Amino acid sequence: MATLDDIAKMAGVSATTVSRVINNYGSLSEKTKTKVFAAMKELNYQPNSLARSLKGKKTQLIGVILPGVGNPFFGQMVEEIENQLFNKDFRIILCNAGNDAKKERAYLRMLIANRVDGIIAGSHNLNIEEYQKADLPIISFDRYLSENIPIVSSDNYQGGQLAAQALLASGSKKLQIITGRNRPNSPTNDRLNGFKNIIKQHDLQLDLTEIDFSATPNIKSLKIKELLAKKTIDGIFCTDDLTSLLVMRQAKNLNISIPNDLRLVGYDGTNFIQDYHPELTTIMQPISDIVTMMIDLLLKRIDDPECQLEKNYTLPVKLIAGTSTI
Amino acid sequence: MATLDDIAKMAGVSATTVSRVINNYGSLSEKTKTKVFAAMKELNYQPNSLARSLKGKKTQLIGVILPGVGNPFFGQMVEEIENQLFNKDFRIILCNAGNDAKKERAYLRMLIANRVDGIIAGSHNLNIEEYQKADLPIISFDRYLSENIPIVSSDNYQGGQLAAQALLASGSKKLQIITGRNRPNSPTNDRLNGFKNIIKQHDLQLDLTEIDFSATPNIKSLKIKELLAKKTIDGIFCTDDLTSLLVMRQAKNLNISIPNDLRLVGYDGTNFIQDYHPELTTIMQPISDIVTMMIDLLLKRIDDPECQLEKNYTLPVKLIAGTSTI
Incomplete structure (x- = not known):
C-alpha cells in the first residue's frame, strides 16, 4: 500500500505537498500537480475516500440501522445488503438499534457526522424525529419513518x-x-x-x-x-x-x-x-429482492437527491408449505 | 445539525475559512481561529471524524471481517462487537467474507484506504497475505492470520x-x-x-x-x-x-x-x-467475554501500536447440558 511519503519521494516533493494536491488545498503549480498525480498512478495509490469526501465527493459508506443481526431474518438481510453494496463499491456501517431509541438517535447523528452517502433503516423504534430532519438519502424497510422516506416491504x-x-x-x-x-x-x-x-x-x-x-x-x-x-x-x-x-x-x-x-x-x-x-x-x-429494491432506490437518491420516488414499494410473498399444515 | 455555512455565518467568515480551521490548513490568524471555534461550540458542531482523520487523528471506525452474520454465531458476535464498541464511541464497518478470499483482500485494502482505526478479523479464508503487510492494529478471532496479530479464542x-x-x-x-x-x-x-x-x-x-x-x-x-x-x-x-x-x-x-x-x-x-x-x-x-477481550486488546494497540501483546488469549468454555445426552 503506497503512502503519502512514497508518493512524495517519487514525485520529488514534500508529503505536505502531496496531501495538498489530494485535498486540493492551497496554491500549487500545474507542474507539481502533474508530478504528484503521475506518482500516484505509478504506485497505484487509492485516493483516500475520506479526502474525497472533504472535497464534496462520496464516502462510499452506507449506514444500515436494523433491530439486530442476532435475529436470523436481519442477519440474512444485512448479509445481503453488504454483499450487494460491495459489488457496487460501497461499504456499510452497521447499527443494531434493538429497542433502544436513544442509541438509534445517536447513530443517526454519528452517521451524518461521518458523511455516509445514505442510510437504510428498518428498526422497530417509533417516532425518531431525527429521520425527518436528516438531510441525506434514506430508504426504509417496512416502517414509516417520515413523509419523504420511501418504504420497501413485502406484501x-x-x-x-x-x-x-x-x-x-x-x-x-x-x-x-x-x-x-x-x-x-x-x-x-x-x-x-x-x-x-x-x-x-x-x-x-x-x-x-x-x-x-x-x-x-x-x-x-x-x-x-x-x-x-x-x-x-x-x-x-x-x-x-x-x-x-x-x-x-x-x-x-x-x-x-x-x-x-x-x-x-x-x-x-x-x-x-x-x-x-x-x-x-x-x-x-x-429478502434478496427487497434488498435489491432498497439499494436501487437509495443509489437513485444519492445520484439525484431531488428525484421523485413512490412512498411504498411492495414485493410479493410466497407460501412455503411444510408438514406443519399437512 | 450545524453545517460549515452556519458556522461561517455566525463567525463572520467564509465557509472555506471554517474548513481550513477545522483541517488546520493554510495560514490563519489566531483571531479568526478563535471566532470559528467559538461559533462551533455555540452551534454544538461535531467535528467531522473524516476531517479529524486527515489531521492524523482517529476515525472512530473499526473494520469487522467475519464469515457472515447469516450464521447465528457470527450474528451474535457482531451484535456484541457493535454494542460494546458503540459504548466506546466507535462504529463498525462490516464485511461478510464468506469463503471468498478475493473479497476479503479487497475489504482489507478498502478498510486501510478508509483509515479505520483497527480491524477485528476471523474469517475462514486461508493465507491472506495482506494481513502480514497491513500496518494497522488487528486482532483475530480464533484464526492464525500473521505473526504479530494476537488471537483471541475460547478453549x-x-x-x-x-x-x-x-x-x-x-x-x-x-x-x-x-x-x-x-x-x-x-x-x-x-x-x-x-x-x-x-x-x-x-x-x-x-x-x-x-x-x-x-x-x-x-x-x-x-x-x-x-x-x-x-x-x-x-x-x-x-x-x-x-x-x-x-x-x-x-x-x-x-x-x-x-x-x-x-x-x-x-x-x-x-x-x-x-x-x-x-x-x-x-x-x-x-461470546461476550471473547468480544470484550478482542476490543480491549484492539484499543490498546490503537493507543500504542508498539505495545507488547501475547500471541494467544484463551477463554474457558462451558458444557450446557440438554436432553440430547441425558
Whole structure:
C-alpha cells in the first residue's frame, strides 16, 4: 500500500505537498500537480475516500440501522445488503438499534457526522424525529419513518391471506393469531388484516394474542404454554417464524401433535428456517429482492437527491408449505 | 445539525475559512481561529471524524471481517462487537467474507484506504497475505492470520474434552465426530484433539467424518443420513451446533431416538440455540467475554501500536447440558 511519503519521494516533493494536491488545498503549480498525480498512478495509490469526501465527493459508506443481526431474518438481510453494496463499491456501517431509541438517535447523528452517502433503516423504534430532519438519502424497510422516506416491504396483507388460506385448507376451525404488540404504522397490522379478511368469510372462531417483540423467548414460551394448555385451538398463525419454533416446542411438551391436533403457519421464511426447520409452513419474504429494491432506490437518491420516488414499494410473498399444515 | 455555512455565518467568515480551521490548513490568524471555534461550540458542531482523520487523528471506525452474520454465531458476535464498541464511541464497518478470499483482500485494502482505526478479523479464508503487510492494529478471532496479530479464542481443547466426557457419561461407546474440513491452523483441530485425548483412555470405537463448512445444509444432511442409516454409532460430537440440528432432523426421519438410541453434543451454544433448541447438549463459547477481550486488546494497540501483546488469549468454555445426552 503506497503512502503519502512514497508518493512524495517519487514525485520529488514534500508529503505536505502531496496531501495538498489530494485535498486540493492551497496554491500549487500545474507542474507539481502533474508530478504528484503521475506518482500516484505509478504506485497505484487509492485516493483516500475520506479526502474525497472533504472535497464534496462520496464516502462510499452506507449506514444500515436494523433491530439486530442476532435475529436470523436481519442477519440474512444485512448479509445481503453488504454483499450487494460491495459489488457496487460501497461499504456499510452497521447499527443494531434493538429497542433502544436513544442509541438509534445517536447513530443517526454519528452517521451524518461521518458523511455516509445514505442510510437504510428498518428498526422497530417509533417516532425518531431525527429521520425527518436528516438531510441525506434514506430508504426504509417496512416502517414509516417520515413523509419523504420511501418504504420497501413485502406484501404483508397478501401474506396474512396466504396464512389464513393454508390453515383453512388444513381443516382448522378454531384459530389463533400470535403477534407482536400492535402499534400504529406497524406492518404486522396488515398481516392481521389480510388474515382476518379471509377468515371473516367463514363462520370461525378467531382469537388474538399479543406478545411484545422484545420479550425473551422464555417469557414468550410461558404465554404460549398457557394458550396451548387450554386445548381450545387447532390452528395458529404466528407473525414471525421464531415464535413458531416456540409453539412447536411447547406443543411437543404438551403432547399436542402437529399437524394432527394443531396446524401452524409462521412468517419470514429465512434461509435458516428453510434449511433447519423445513417442517414449518411459512410465508417467505423475498429478502434478496427487497434488498435489491432498497439499494436501487437509495443509489437513485444519492445520484439525484431531488428525484421523485413512490412512498411504498411492495414485493410479493410466497407460501412455503411444510408438514406443519399437512 | 450545524453545517460549515452556519458556522461561517455566525463567525463572520467564509465557509472555506471554517474548513481550513477545522483541517488546520493554510495560514490563519489566531483571531479568526478563535471566532470559528467559538461559533462551533455555540452551534454544538461535531467535528467531522473524516476531517479529524486527515489531521492524523482517529476515525472512530473499526473494520469487522467475519464469515457472515447469516450464521447465528457470527450474528451474535457482531451484535456484541457493535454494542460494546458503540459504548466506546466507535462504529463498525462490516464485511461478510464468506469463503471468498478475493473479497476479503479487497475489504482489507478498502478498510486501510478508509483509515479505520483497527480491524477485528476471523474469517475462514486461508493465507491472506495482506494481513502480514497491513500496518494497522488487528486482532483475530480464533484464526492464525500473521505473526504479530494476537488471537483471541475460547478453549477448543477443553471444549473437545467436555464433549467427550458428556458422551462417555451418557453411556455411548460407538463414537462419531462430525466436523468441518480439517485445515492447518484451524481451531477445530484442537476440538478434535481434546476429544480424542479423553477417548483414547478408553477402549472405544471412534470415527471421523469431515464435511466442508461451506457445504449447503442439504448436502450436509445427505452425508449425515448415510452415516446414521448404518446404525453403527450411539454417540455423535458435532463441532458446530447447526450441524447438530441436521443430525437431530435426520435421526427423527430414521426413527432413531435421541437420547435413547443416540446421544448428541454440539458446539457454540449461542443464545439462539439456548433459546430455541435447549434440548441440545452443547459447548458454549463465551461470546461476550471473547468480544470484550478482542476490543480491549484492539484499543490498546490503537493507543500504542508498539505495545507488547501475547500471541494467544484463551477463554474457558462451558458444557450446557440438554436432553440430547441425558
